[in-house]
Amino acid sequence: MAPEDTAIVPLPPYRRLFGPVTQARIGRLLLLYLLMLAAGSALLVLSRHDQLHILGMGLILPGGGFLAHADLCTAGGIGHLLAAAAGMGAFAFSVLVWFGTGNILAPPLVWLGMAVGAATMRHGAVRASTIEMVFTGLALAGAALGLAMAARFALARRRRTIDNAWLSGQAGRLGEIFSATRDTAVMPEMSLDHLQRLRFALDRALQPLDQFNGFERIDQFQTAATRYQLNFLAYGVALTQARYTPAFRGYMQAAQIALLDKQTQHRVWSYWGLENLWGNLQADPDPVARENIMYTGFVALQMALFSASTGRRDFSQAGRFTLTHPSGQRYTHDASSLVRRLEHEYTTSPYYLIACEPNWVYPLCNTIGASAIMAFDAQHGEQRWAHHASDFRHNLEAEFLDGSGRYVPCKSARTGLALPAIGGAMPLAMPCFFLNAVAPDLARRQWLLLRRRLFDSAGAFRRRAFWPIDTGNYGFSRASAYSATALAAAELGDSAVYRACMDALEAECPSVLKNGVIHRQRASVWAHGVELMARAGTRDGFRQVIGAPRPVAGPQLDELPYPAILVASAHADAMGLRAVLYADGVHTIGLCGLQANGQYRANGVAVTADADDKASVSMAFDGRTNLHVEAQGGR
Template identity: 35%
Template sequence: MSDAITMPTVTESSPQDLAFQRFVLDLALQPLDRFDGFDRIEQIAASALRYQLNFIGYGLAMAQYTRTPAFTGYLAEAQRNAIEKMCDKRVWSYWATESLLGYARLNTDPIRHANVMYTGYFGVMLGLYETLNADTTFDQPGSLRLRWSKSRVHDYDFERLTRAIRTNMLVRKDCPQYPCEPHLIYPICNAFAFNTLVMHDRLHGTELTGDLVDRIRHSYLHDGWRTRSGRFIPGRLGPKLTISAPVLAYDAGMVAWLNATMPDLARDTWNTIRQRFIRFDGTEVRLLGSARSRVDLGNYNMVNGDGMTRVFVATAAAEMGETDLAHALNQSLAEHNRLVDRAGAQRYAGASTVTNAHHVLARFARPDGLRDLIRGEVPQQWRTGPILSDAAYPDVLVAKAVTDGTALDLVLRPGAGSRRVLLGLQRLIPERSYQVTGAVEAAVIADAEGAAVIEVDLGGRHVVRVSPA
């Protein structure tokens, strides 16, 4: 990461953006042992709790990056909670059965052997969180505690999980990707795995990636994982036996999550699916393809389930710079799904929880957003400048929070009616005086730790600026 990084564009969330964000915030901010509002169907395939938690984490990380990089508070807490919920036995205990039936192993540890569908996605949650927040909680030994029973506990941390990914990728000399379900290899899951390696190396100066990205790229190109047109084979039994033909949503997922490490392959795949399967006249968008594109795998809805495909394609479109198309795809969800508002939090009825969470990622995405996050394109000013560190949820909805390294600019909206609210600030210059606009007080002096508290009368869209006096 360089201090000379160009300041990324930070945009303001609309009231509807905030309403959709509230849906995933409400899921993540409930007590750690509760999963109210989550889909509970099965824990092996795409409707599993782990994927819902994954995309809650990814969506909130993207919202922080593109809208509120100078806000931690409940937004960082929600991401931490999603990570900690990944350690709940109900999320990962499926692996003991899969390991026994698929490998004849008595293994309750979901990280040590295979199971990239848990470790790869989990690692990306950790990497994105640490990229945006100065928090080393999950680097501490035993910080990721997987308790099987009173006497059996599997202790991990970010590095130990990442090393397990590397170890699994090195098992077969002829195939650097490793299985999800026993013996079944999926490139999309392995894309999350090597993105984890890349982020851990960047954040901690390790060299765990080695030549693995290059080896996987070579395998894509020479071992039949891509068709001649640039589409991906979704899965194989072992490295050779294909079990599925290309799927639009899958290709779009590969576009989004390959852009950080293999941007040319991401662009090539995008060009193929854009030309063959997407019709967009500047207003309306139509997706072509098989019936599999009309199934929401998060709840197995086959009646109006194409929302999952739409958010996959919307995320890819935003990543590839086609923001008008991404916006149209996000808006099109309302044409096929009833919008539900629960105490200010909005979601689409009929769409699965994971699709609604993925919609948040798509909605807050920007061109090269995932690429920049995975690569750590975070300006030094954002790492050292003032931040909004504390605000009550849902009383204060943060639509924008950005720092230039010295001043803090906020746009706030009320989430629970008009009221006077307290805002906690950190990373101010200790004992320095700051002028404040938009607050009850006109000035504030930072304490010896660089912290301060201001009051704001919040009734509608409200702008606050804190700058050195």
């Protein structure tokens, strides 16, 4: 192993419950609640009107106004008790709406609406015992919360010490865990099975721009959104091209361009008009104009991988990525403008991480945006990310690690509240894939901590560690969880976990071959895209594509009929072009990247390039067929 692969960076010491920015946000939230508590208490103590007493109880607790006449002895009292419980449930649901759609107005409107609604109910005077019960309950809840946080802090400090001791003991096992070798194959080749899986993405990409046949349309706010299906299918095609077919333009490049152009369709980004309105209280529908890394960062990486895998700079052209609103308003963007927007948002965010849905900050999304900037630097000879890497890393560690040493899935930028680490292995595994380009040592540490959960004491693979709900369509399937974990395992070189995940995926969601395309029933389109990325993966493969893309030069395959000809391998070097294609019958293939008017031989047949550096040749195919194009007189 290389020296940089043998170091294990420890978890930072656990000296405080929250990072400084998070603590300030939670303090501000607590102050806001104390003001509501003071207002509610003032109404309870100083007012002589029953309705104001009830309003005060409603301000102190969501749905608390219904407790004013609650008891367990009368039908009316039980009804009020049930109404209070329903009110608390409604508030909890509004918090889910806030998380799921970015609608920050939902929780306060529901809370205040219930307080006012309960105050309009006329059921007599509020008993003094009821008011005393409310204050006693609040005092007990506050004490319990304080004790729970103190216990959590003590346990987390102890857990952090134990985990760091365990991590230091893994140094001697890294060669055993990360056993995969880096890809040294000169001309790696896809199997026919792999090609048939690739067709799942290509069929969806190569349909007319305004058509989305084969995509799932469930909602546009969370992980089933069409934009994510486009992103990850495109990532899969790009990584496949970078590894297996760098010397092929044709339909592989056309597919990547089409998947980017589909992102400009209003149906894909229309969600932002609502999210920006009810999350930021702004009416601007442009999804790039304000912190929205789930669109800007993901699309920027899509562009970066397209350029890295093809050598083309189509989307660096000014205004190449233009969004047209139904009103006629046009928002002109390109790769450079997206990267500049990401940089601006990183530096202006108190967390140094950018929000996705208004207000919610996801570490995973931010590693994707960071990867996009790093790739842009590598392709344009710039050092943009060097100005941000240290602050990004510091805040990631200080603000987004929980007491168990796991990155929280997301955190509210305005309140500091974090979603607990739910979802099993996948939300812990997937950041490791992108982190391997941004901060490889952190990726290795987080992977080691996760890996302990994937095998039991006897070494058996624990399928129960994977969430049984597919992130991409909310159906009952572990397809996305297995695919995402296999993806990270491939990038980090953990062969055992990769094989276990892929075997489990096949066992639970078997492959189905239909009309030359392999798909998995019950698996989402998103899961298919992630699996395609995993199958194209190799140790540090993504890091290589991001940080050191290989130049594309020499003879290349160009126009080919799809799906009549499937390209399993296409590589060019000083000796010419070598490719492996699957087809039957006689077909004409296009070549490009030749010397103008140059003389070549394609499988021994003389070929002359035209003035545009292109040529075509007719070939007979019988299943798997080799193609070798070399300059006249070459060996």
